[in-house]
Amino acid sequence: MPGSFQESKLIRWRSVKWEDARNLTKEELKAERQEQFATMMKVIVDNNPDNVPFNYAPGGLFIGPLRLFFDETAVANIHWQEFLHYIKQDSSAAFYRSMLPDSTVIRLNERDHFRYDDLGFELRGGRNVNYTVVGEDTTFHQVSGQIPVDSIYYRHPEYLYYPIVGVSYEQAVAYCQWRSKVVTSFVNSLPKRKQKVKVTYRLPTEQEWEIIASAGVDKNRFPWSTATDATVKYKVNPKAAAFIAKKIVDAKPVAQITQDLKETEVHDLPINVKRPLPYFLQFRTPAYVYGGIPNDYGGYHVLGNVAEMVAEKGIAKGGSWKDELSTSKITDRQLYTTPSDKVGFRCVCEAELLK
Numbered sequence: 001m002p003g004s005f006q007e008s009k010l011i012r013w014r015s016v017k018w019e020d021a022r023n024l025t026k027e028e029l030k031a032e033r034q035e036q037f038a039t040m041m042k043v044i045v046d047n048n049p050d051n052v053p054f055n056y057a058p059g060g061l062f063i064g065p066l067r068l069f070f071d072e073t074a075v076a077n078i079h080w081q082e083f084l085h086y087i088k089q090d091s092s093a094a095f096y097r098s099m100l101p102d103s104t105v106i107r108l109n110e111r112d113h114f115r116y117d118d119l120g121f122e123l124r125g126g127r128n129v130n131y132t133v134v135g136e137d138t139t140f141h142q143v144s145g146q147i148p149v150d151s152i153y154y155r156h157p158e159y160l161y162y163p164i165v166g167v168s169y170e171q172a173v174a175y176c177q178w179r180s181k182v183v184t185s186f187v188n189s190l191p192k193r194k195q196k197v198k199v200t201y202r203l204p205t206e207q208e209w210e211i212i213a214s215a216g217v218d219k220n221r222f223p224w225s226t227a228t229d230a231t232v233k234y235k236v237n238p239k240a241a242a243f244i245a246k247k248i249v250d251a252k253p254v255a256q257i258t259q260d261l262k263e264t265e266v267h268d269l270p271i272n273v274k275r276p277l278p279y280f281l282q283f284r285t286p287a288y289v290y291g292g293i294p295n296d297y298g299g300y301h302v303l304g305n306v307a308e309m310v311a312e313k314g315i316a317k318g319g320s321w322k323d324e325l326s327t328s329k330i331t332d333r334q335l336y337t338t339p340s341d342k343v344g345f346r347c348v349c350e351a352e353l354l355k
Contacts, residue, residue: 005243021229069349073289102166163344215296223329272304306344
């Protein structure tokens with residue numbers, strides 16, 4: 001989208017200072033790293049008969065102790081759009097409608113919207129007419145005044161790589177089943193594939209999720225893994241001022257934001273949970289899925305951002321951007337009954353060689 005800011009550059013990464021408050025001795029830290037490395041590498045070596053490059057494995061990350069692949073981020077809006085695109089072509093209209101997310105759970109700022117013509121479509125009624133997304137699909141109606149933007153989050157170009165929210169447990173399971181079918185078909189269609197493979201995506205069990213979130217660290221001693229009691233200091237890129245101005249809760253002039261970004265070093269937690277933040281980091285949505293510092297297994301926002309559904313229905317793990325740190329420990333549960341702006345999911349994946 002013309003003029004968009006590249007979100008990966010929001011934080012000036014050279015300014016980041018991580019302070020680990022666990023006070024491990026050098027010997028303890030070395031032992032921890034050795035254990036993590038061994039568990040990550042063991043099955044990559046032992047269970048890779050075709051010598052497939054690790055980075056191209058389905059699911060992204062391989063978790064040795066579980067013999068599972070694991071998505072490095074939560075499922076994002078772009079992934080859900082892909083899902084909807086394909087099922088609209090080969091599924092019933094009723095099933096397609098049943099997979100649409102509850103688009104009312106997140107309401108963007110009125111200044112954080114796009115017009116239909118920004119996406120290259122012709123506006124009915126002229127270029128300066130406002131439209132809103134309504135109903136169960138992308139239907140645009142002319143409106144007066146400001147745009148009510150409650151259903152734009154999951155299809156807004158600048159939120160493509162933000163976590164999908166507003167989906168139910170049943171919708172997440174259906175996505176996993178569809179993804180399993182598509183990836184299995186793709187892998188088996190590769191010209192050099194000699195043996196058929198069955199690829200299965202699913203939600204992790206609660207126990208699996210806790211192992212992944214712990215990343216080889218004692219979850220009882222360190223309830224947020226290596227982020228336990230840690231703090232992080234960083235500077236926000238002043239070039240992001242115009243981008244930030246559209247998204248923050250309280251409107252501020254771009255010039256003021258620019259100046260404040262130049263002068264402020266943010267003292268923060270490494271987990272995106274509810275906490276005091278400078279005004280220029282107070283948004284109405286969860287964060288970019290590749291934002292922040294990944295855990296020691298390489299997963300982004302395993303803790304915080306959105307609580308993640310597990311296989312046990314009604315249970316989510318990890319806490320969210322609206323939950324307190326104290327209730328977002330690895331062993332904590334966030335219970336849910338309906339779609340919300342706090343709950344998303346990521347998949348684990350099993351790959352089985354067929355005889």
